[in-house]
Amino acid sequence: MSDVKTVTKSVEQKFADRGIRLTRRRRQVLDVLMSADAALSAYDIAELCNAGSESHMPTMSVYRILDLLQEEQFIHRLETANKYVSCSHIACAHEHSGSQFLICDGCRRVEEIQLSPEAVGAVEMAANAVGFASISPQLEVKGLCVDCQPERI
Amino acid sequence: MSDVKTVTKSVEQKFADRGIRLTRRRRQVLDVLMSADAALSAYDIAELCNAGSESHMPTMSVYRILDLLQEEQFIHRLETANKYVSCSHIACAHEHSGSQFLICDGCRRVEEIQLSPEAVGAVEMAANAVGFASISPQLEVKGLCVDCQPERI
């Protein structure tokens, strides 16, 4: 169960490649998000940065850093929850063209998935039918994860 | 373009049928939402209730009333926007089994649609593939409405 991730060489490399500095503050925020097993609010993150550390992480800094990490797609903001998660693909070479999130109503765990092209197509179709275009691909869907579903015999 | 709706007989009848009182405050909130051409925040609603009226609508009341109207599906809350819209089906006999919303990034207009069963099925399929079940049906998708799309020649 304990599968705690933090900033690795491959993540450091992504920062370097894009000419973005991985400062102490940014590393703190990203480490907290990568270690978390659920989405966190900006205030949660500030608190966790401060826990067991003499440093003081101001919430403002957290927001600033979240903005940057989001732009670079190291993390994502869950708009239905006002919370943040690290990207599932943060350590791999995967590119995304829009992400979808499953959010467990039981344990708040978040799963980042890619919908099948057919699924995306079906949503686009429905949108086009009423004149909408340029659909943004971020979908957030609530449900129950495999651990939180009532047991079936 | 001006197609302002307010509480009608058929809406009044729905309240009566369900034993819910359509008080002055509730009517004010619902009228504001039905007249609006975009989603509104609770504070927007309070302000609009107060505009050109001697009465004072407290924000607390707005929230209380929004809760009720939502439970009865007269209105919906857009979770990605923290805003509220009146239900497209408020004046008809239509039942919904989950709604989907298209939100225009240009003008903030909101279109309430029903995805095709195939589209819903495709999303459910993707969720099941990673162990999620009991998917909630509310989807909010951002895009550009027909009026806000860059003109094509």
Next chain:
DNA sequence: TCAAAATTGATATACTATATCTTTTGATCG
């Protein structure tokens, strides 16, 4: 070294939402 740019610190304030307690209003029944 020194000036410019990027990052962080500090403080204030706006926006969204809930909790709780009191007062008023409205339905019901004798």
Next chain:
DNA sequence: CGATCAAAAGATATAGTATATCAATTTTGA
């Protein structure tokens, strides 16, 4: 009708999320 009880609204406090702004510090690179 007037007493009673429940629903609704009023009032106030507070929690939670986010942005604006300006000053101080650190990093970069000429």
